[in-house]
Amino acid sequence: MTNQEAHQQQAKRIQQYYAFQSRIYDLTRWSFLFGRSAILNELPYEYEEPFHLLEVGCGTGHNLVRAKRLFAEVKLTGMDVSADMLAKAKSRFSASQEVVFLEQPYGDNCYTWTGKLDAILFSYALTMINPQWETLIHQAYKDLRPGGYIAVVDFHDSPWPFFKKHMAGHHVKMDSHLLPVLKDNFYPIKKEVRNAYFGIWKYLLFIGKKV
């Protein structure tokens, strides 16, 4: 199987999963996708500073809406493989807000951003992008300008095998695998692992600078 075929297969699995999940996503995810507000609050940009933020796996647009509130001059691009999720995201913005939405998988070198983006956000996306998650971190490195930031909030690990198995059924891999690769590629500005529900699982907050 070629890399491109593997990307397409991953995208197809996710599209099928979100065909239904997109309907209940915003009603349910607030109760377990922790740290999404915190990661945007920690992005080292000022309120009126213009910068270009790409969110990979923007889903229903929860973070894009918040980013618009936090950063008056931000230029936003949201990318996702699920048309169902993107439809929800698009409905949250008016045409005058000029958010660009791209329906495609990230990580196959077909962008024009090389060395240009100021920030790339992965919010609960990388642990679902298997086995390509490491390729995506390298792609983000290429797409960021020197001095730009990668921001990641995601599941980290769990001491409970039953919970990890349950999450694997929802396409999520949680094996403490993101942090070492993020630290190898980016200079950490923020690096924190937090407990959720008294330690049933841990989640990761990481902001790294491209140096």
Ligand SMILES: C[S@@+](CC[C@H](N)C(=O)[O-])C[C@H]1O[C@@H](n2cnc3c(N)ncnc32)[C@H](O)[C@@H]1O
């Ligand atoms: C758990 S949701 C997170 C959505 C949003 N970032 C949030 O924090 O609410 C994961 C999202 O990643 C998207 N996704 C999965 N694989 C992807 C890929 N290869 N490229 C881009 N998006 C992808 C899914 O369609 C889904 O919308």
